[in-house]
Amino acid sequence: MVVLDLHGDVTASAQEPLLDAYTEATEQGARTILLNFQAVEYLNSGGIAAVIALISRARQSDQRLLLTGLTPHYQLIFDIMGLTTYAPLFESEDAARTFLES
Amino acid sequence: MSSMAESWYWLRERARSIVNGPRPGPERVARARATGPPVDIAPDDPIVEYLLHSTAPVDLRSVPTDSPAGASLRGAGMQLLVPLVNQGELVGVLSLGRRRGDTDYSHDDLRLLSSLAAQAAPALRVAQLVREQRAEVEARAQIDQELQVARAVQQFFLPREPPRFSGWELSAHYSPARAVGGDFYDFILLSNGRLGIVIGDVADKGVPAALVMSATRSILRATAQQLTDPAEVLSRVNEHLVPETPTHMFVTCMYAVLDVSRGSLHYANAGHDPPFLRSASGEVTPLIARGLPLGVMAGVTYQSHITEVRPGDHILLYSDGLLEAHDQRRQMFGFDRLQQRLTQHAGGSGELIAYLLGELDQFVGPGWEQEDDVTLVALKRAGALLLEFTLPRKLGEERAAVERIVQASAGLGIEPDCIERLKSATSEAITNAIEHSDANRPDASISVRAYAITDKLKIAITSPGGPAAEGTDFQVPDLAAKVEGRENPRGWGMFLMRHLADDVNVITDTSSYTVELSFITRPAC
Numbered sequence: 001m002v003v004l005d006l007h008g009d010v011t012a013s014a015q016e017p018l019l020d021a022y023t024e025a026t027e028q029g030a031r032t033i034l035l036n037f038q039a040v041e042y043l044n045s046g047g048i049a050a051v052i053a054l055i056s057r058a059r060q061s062d063q064r065l066l067l068t069g070l071t072p073h074y075q076l077i078f079d080i081m082g083l084t085t086y087a088p089l090f091e092s093e094d095a096a097r098t099f100l101e102s
Numbered sequence: 103m104s105s106m107a108e109s110w111y112w113l114r115e116r117a118r119s120i121v122n123g124p125r126p127g128p129e130r131v132a133r134a135r136a137t138g139p140p141v142d143i144a145p146d147d148p149i150v151e152y153l154l155h156s157t158a159p160v161d162l163r164s165v166p167t168d169s170p171a172g173a174s175l176r177g178a179g180m181q182l183l184v185p186l187v188n189q190g191e192l193v194g195v196l197s198l199g200r201r202r203g204d205t206d207y208s209h210d211d212l213r214l215l216s217s218l219a220a221q222a223a224p225a226l227r228v229a230q231l232v233r234e235q236r237a238e239v240e241a242r243a244q245i246d247q248e249l250q251v252a253r254a255v256q257q258f259f260l261p262r263e264p265p266r267f268s269g270w271e272l273s274a275h276y277s278p279a280r281a282v283g284g285d286f287y288d289f290i291l292l293s294n295g296r297l298g299i300v301i302g303d304v305a306d307k308g309v310p311a312a313l314v315m316s317a318t319r320s321i322l323r324a325t326a327q328q329l330t331d332p333a334e335v336l337s338r339v340n341e342h343l344v345p346e347t348p349t350h351m352f353v354t355c356m357y358a359v360l361d362v363s364r365g366s367l368h369y370a371n372a373g374h375d376p377p378f379l380r381s382a383s384g385e386v387t388p389l390i391a392r393g394l395p396l397g398v399m400a401g402v403t404y405q406s407h408i409t410e411v412r413p414g415d416h417i418l419l420y421s422d423g424l425l426e427a428h429d430q431r432r433q434m435f436g437f438d439r440l441q442q443r444l445t446q447h448a449g450g451s452g453e454l455i456a457y458l459l460g461e462l463d464q465f466v467g468p469g470w471e472q473e474d475d476v477t478l479v480a481l482k483r484a485g486a487l488l489l490e491f492t493l494p495r496k497l498g499e500e501r502a503a504v505e506r507i508v509q510a511s512a513g514l515g516i517e518p519d520c521i522e523r524l525k526s527a528t529s530e531a532i533t534n535a536i537e538h539s540d541a542n543r544p545d546a547s548i549s550v551r552a553y554a555i556t557d558k559l560k561i562a563i564t565s566p567g568g569p570a571a572e573g574t575d576f577q578v579p580d581l582a583a584k585v586e587g588r589e590n591p592r593g594w595g596m597f598l599m600r601h602l603a604d605d606v607n608v609i610t611d612t613s614s615y616t617v618e619l620s621f622i623t624r625p626a627c
Contacts, residue, residue, distance in 0.1 A: 011497070012592065042501065044529050045594035052584050052591035059585060073522035080601045081594065082581045 001066075001100060002030035003093060007039045012046025015053055022054055031063055034096050035087075038069030048081065055086045066096050141178065143171040143195075153185040154192045159207070159215050160185065182207055184215045186223040193227045248309055253278055255312035256286065259319050264479075265289050265297065267362045269413075269555060271482045273451040275459065276475065283475035284311035285421045288319055290326045295362045298326045301419040301479055302355035302374060305395070310348065317346050318353050318396065332357045332370035333393075333404035340372065340396045347397030354395045356419060364607050364618075365411045365483055370404040372396045375422055375437075378444055382414025382487040382553075386444045388437075389417075408611050413485025413553035413560055416454055418444065423474035424458070430467050439465075451480035485555035492547040493532070495539055495565075500532035507552050511559050514623045524559070524621050527602035531563045531617045534595040539615075540567025558604075559623050564616040576600070 002025040004018075025033050035051065037043070051067075058065040065087045070078060078084050090096040143149065149169040153160060160183045165172040175183070175197060184196035196219060201207050207215075256278070264272035274287055284306060290298030300322055304311040321342045322335070329335045336357055343353065356377060358369035369377070373395035376388040393404040411417060420440070427435045440458075447457050455478045462476070489510035493499045504525050516524070535548045546566035553560040579597055583589040599606050605620040 009501075013497075042529075044500075044526070044533060045598055046533065046592060048594065049584075049591040052581070056585050056587045056591065060587070071522075073519065073526070077526065077598065077602075081579075081597070086581075086585055 001032040001034055001097065002028065003034045003036055005036045005039060009042040010037075010040050010047030010050070011042070011044050012049065014047050015050035018050050018054060019057070022057060026061065026063065032066065032100060033058065033063060034066045034068060034090075034093060036069045036093060037067070037071075037074065040069070040074075043074055043077075048077070048083070051083070051087070055083070059086075066090060066099075068093055068096055141171055141174040147171045150192060153183060153195060154187065154190075156185050159183065159196075159212050159219075182215075184219045186219050186226055188223040188227040191227075193223055193230060196222070249280070252307070252309045252312040255309070255316060256284070259288075259316050260286060261289050265291060267297070269484045270360075270362060271451040271480075271484065273455050273478075273480050275455045275478045277472065277477075279423065279472045279474050279476075283307060283421075283423060284315055285423065285475035285477040286315045286319060287419070287477055287479050288322070290323055292326060292359065297360045297362055298322075299358045299360060299419065299479065299481070300355065301377075301421065301477060302353055302396075303421050303475070303477075304351065304353050306351045310351065314343075314347055314351055314353060314397070318343060318355065322355070322357065326357075326359075330359070331406050332359055332368050333406040336370050336372050336393065336396065336404045337402060340394075340398075340402050341400060343397045344400045352395040352397045356391075358417075358419075360411070360481070364609055365413075366408055366609055366611075367411050367417065368406050368408050370406045372402075372404060375420060375425060377417055377419040378441065379409055379411070380416040380418065380444050380447070382412065382485070383490070384445050384448070386441050388441070410609055410611075410616065411481075411483050412487075412551065412562065413483050413555050414487050416444075416451065416480060416482045418454065418458075419479040421475060421477040423472070423476040424462060424478065426474060427462055427466050427470075427476070428473065429465050435462060435465055451482040454480045454482070485553040485560065488552040488554050488559075490549070490551045492549045494547055495536045495544070497533065497536055499536065500529045503532055503550055504528050507550070507561060510552055511554070511623075514554055514559055516559065516621065516623050520621055520623075523602040524561070524619075527599045527619050528561050528563070530595040530598050530602075531561070531619060534617070535563050535565035535615075539565040543567065554623075555620075557623055559621045561619045561621075562616055563619075564614050566614055 004021050004025065022033065035054070055065050067078070067084075067087050068090045070089065075089060078089065090099060147169050148166045149171050152166055152169070162172065162176055162181050162183055165183070179199050180197045181200050182198040184198070185192055186194035186196065196215065201211070260276055261274065264274050266272070272289070276285060276287065284304030286300070286302050286304070288298070288300040290300065292298050302315070302318060304315045304318070306314070318339065321339050325335050325338045329338060336355065347353070353372070354374040355372045356369065356374040358367050358377070360367050369389060369391055370393065371391035372393045376390050379387045379389055389407065389409055391405060391407045394402045425435055425437055425440065443458065443461050447454055449457065458478060489507060491503070491506065493503050507528060508521060508525065532548065532550070539546065539548065543566045549564045551562045553562070576596055579593050580589060584591045596606075599617065599619060603619040604622045607618040609616040609618065
C-alpha cells in the first residue's frame with residue numbers, strides 16, 4: 001500500500017499533482033493507494049472532484065483507493081456525496097492496514 | 103283686503119348650498135306663483151330694477167314694456183304691483199288684479215297697500231332666510247349622509263389587518279379626508295407563498311368613487327388568482343373596468359407580487375406614485391414602472407419589473423394625499439422630501455409609518471384640514487445587515503471571504519459544526535460565482551452580503567449572470583457516471599450547498615444571479 005499524504009488546500013487545482021502522484025505510485029507497483037487528508041486545511045468540491053478522478057483511474061486499472069484523516073465535517077461531505085461506497089474511509093492509516101491484512 | 107280680486111307674490115329661491123362652497127346666491131330665475139299659472143321673473147328683467155326704485159305701488163301699465171314678466175302679468179290680468187323692499191333689496195312683489203266694483207284703486211287703498219308692504223317685506227325676508235337655512239341644513243345633511251355611505255363602502259373593503267408572514271412585517275395606515283378621496287389598498291393571498299399588494303386611488307370623491315373602488319378591488323382580486331404577471335393582471339383589470347367607469351373617472355393603481363420566501367417583488371404600475379425601496383444600508387430608490395391609469399381606455403398594456411427585497415429592506419407604497427399635503431405656506435410635502443425622510447429612518451414597518459405620519463404632522467402644522475386621503479403601506483423584510491463586500495472573480499478569493507463572514511457572525515452564537523457547514527457551503531457558492539459568472543462582463547465583481555434574521559444567518563452571493571440552469575433546474579449529480587468516467591467529476595457545488603445549508607434560494611433576474619444560503623443559529627444550528 002502506498003500512502004499519499006495531502007497538505008494545505010485541496011481544490012480543483014489539486015487534480016493534476018494528485019494524478020501525477022497517483023501515476024508515480026502505480027509505476028512503483030502499488031495495488032492499493034491510501035489518501036491521507038490529515039494535514040489538509042481546506043477542501044472543496046473541486047478538490048473532491050479530483051479524488052473522484054482518482055477513484056475513476058483506480059477502477060480502470062483495477063486498483064483500490066482508500067481514505068483516511070478526514071475531519072467529521074469532511075466525512076459527512078464524502079458520505080452525502082456517496083464517495084465512501086467507492087473509496088472506503090478509515091479512522092487511521094493503521095486501521096487501513098489492519099483492514100488490508102484481514 | 104277682501105275687496106281685492108287676487109293676490110300674487112313671488113319669492114326668491116336660493117340655490118342649494120355646497121358644503122364648504124361659496125355663500126349661496128339667488129337662483130337665476132325667480133318664480134311668481136298664485137292661483138293662476140306661475141310667472142317667471144328673470145333676475146335681469148328690467149321690472150326688478152324698476153320695482154326696486156318705486157316707493158309706492160306701481161300701476162302695471164307704467165312698467166317698462168320690454169319686461170317679459172310685466173307682459174306675462176298683464177296677460178294674467180294684473181293691474182297693480184306692490185314692491186316688497188327690505189333694506190334696499192327687492193324681496194317680493196304683491197301683484198293685484200283689477201279692483202272689484204270696477205273702480206280704480208283709491209288713494210287709501212294704495213296707502214294701505216304701502217303700509218302692508220312695509221310690514222310684510224321684513225317678515226317675508228325672515229321667512230325666506232328660515233327657508234334658505236332649512237334647505238341648506240337639509241343639503242348638508244344629505245351630503246354628510248352620502249359621505250358616510252362612501253366612507254362605509256370604502257372602509258368595508260380595506261383589509262382589517264395586514265396578513266402575517268414569518269420573516270416579514272407588514273403595516274398599513276389609512277386616514278380619510280373629510281370628503282373621502284377614494285384611496286384603497288389590499289393584500290391578496292396567492293398560491294405558492296406569494297402575496298399580492300395593491301394600492302390605488304380613484305380620481306373622484308364620494309359614493310361614485312367608492313363604488314368604482316369596490317369594483318376595482320373585486321376585479322383585481324379575481325384576476326390576481328388567474329394571472330401571475332402583474333402587468334397582465336393590470337391589463338386585464340383595465341379591460342373589465344373601462345366599460346364600468348364613468349368617463350371623468352379613472353383609477354391609479356400599483357400592483358406588486360411578493361414572493362415571501364425568496365423576497366422577490368414583481369410589480370407593474372397604472373399611473374400611481376412609484377413605491378420606494380429602502381435598503382438596509384439606507385439607500386432609497388423609487389421603483390419606477392409606467393402605465394396609464396385604469397379605466398381610461400381599452401387595450402392598454404403594462405410592463406412588469408422585478409426587484410429583490412433583501413433582509414432589512416423596506417418597501418413603502420403611498421398615496422398622493424401624503425405627497426400633496428400642503429404646509430401653512432402652501433408648499434407641498436413632495437416626492438423629494440419623502441425620499442429624503444426615508445433615508446433617515448430605520449426600524450420596523452409600523453415604526454416607519456408612524457415616523458412618516460409624525461413628519462407629515464410636523465410639516466403641515468396645527469389645525470391642518472386634511473385635503474385628501476392619506477394611505478401608507480409598508481413592508482419590511484426582517485433582518486439586519488451584518489456585512490457587505492465585493493470580491494474579484496479570482497479563484498482562491500473565496501477563502502478570505504468566508505473568513506470575513508465567519509468573523510462578522512461571531513456574535514450569533516453559531517455552533518462549531520454549523521460553522522464548518524457554513525464555510526463549505528459559502529465557499530461552494532462563491533466558487534461557483536467566480537467560475538460561472540457572465541464571461542462577457544469580466545469586470546463585474548461578486549457581491550457578498552450577510553444578514554442576521556431572528557434565528558437565522560443568511561448569506562447572499564450575487565454574481566453577474568451565472569449558472570441559472572444549475573439553480574433553477576437542479577439535478578442530483580450522477581456519481582456512478584463520474585466514477586465510470588462518463589461525466590466530468592465536477593459539478594457538486596449546488597448539491598453540497600443544498601445539503602450543508604438549512605435553506606438555499608436562487609434568485610435570478612435579467613442581469614444577476616443570487617444564491618441565498620440560510621443557517622439556523624438558535625437554539626442550535
